[in-house]
Amino acid sequence: MSVTEVTVHVNREAANTLAPAATALETSESFTLLLDGHETPAHVHCRLEGDLGRIASLDGSNYYIEPGTVTPVPIAVDTGGIDRPVDGHLEVVTGYGSESVSIDVTVLPGPPNVDVDESLAKPARSEPDPTTLERGLDRVPGAIGFEPATLGVLALGVVAIGIAALTTATIGGPVATAGMAIVLVGTVVALFLLVR
Incomplete structure (x- = not known):
């Protein structure tokens, strides 16, 4: 001034x-x-x-x-x-x-008075508001007790087991069955390590 x-x-x-x-x-x-x-x-x-x-x-x-x-x-x-x-x-x-x-x-008249409320003291959000899908996904881990990373590994594991099951049913034989068992054990071990 x-x-x-x-x-x-x-x-x-x-x-x-x-x-x-x-x-x-x-x-x-x-x-x-x-x-x-x-x-x-x-x-x-x-x-x-x-x-x-x-x-x-x-x-x-x-x-x-x-x-x-x-x-x-x-x-x-x-x-x-x-x-x-x-x-x-x-x-x-x-x-x-x-x-x-x-x-x-x-x-001379001064500049007009500006009313300032408490919201001006709060920092502006630097990130955009989450979408409905993101809010829904954020609620899912709390509802079932798992973190988002654990749910991602579980979803990939289910997809891998489904592909292994289709392959085993289509090709058949002991090699396909062993491959399915390896995918199943790998998924269970990965989930165990994330949950632990």
């Missing part, structure tokens, strides 16, 4: 003199009046005039300015309730009212 400032030189040329660095300020946020002390100390009074006093406020109104010092005067501005520019004046007075300067201030 940028800091908006306006400077008024106090007693730069002679006692009880004020010299603003700018005579107008346009802002949409709070700003700071810098009272820059020069030759002699001074008492300075600050006030907000016009509609500016409706949306802005000063921490204090009276300041003692030492020579060679800069005294910041924060001016809080609330743009939340405005929808068009608000004009007013920042008046700086010294010498018990004998010297004063007025700085024209225009406050």
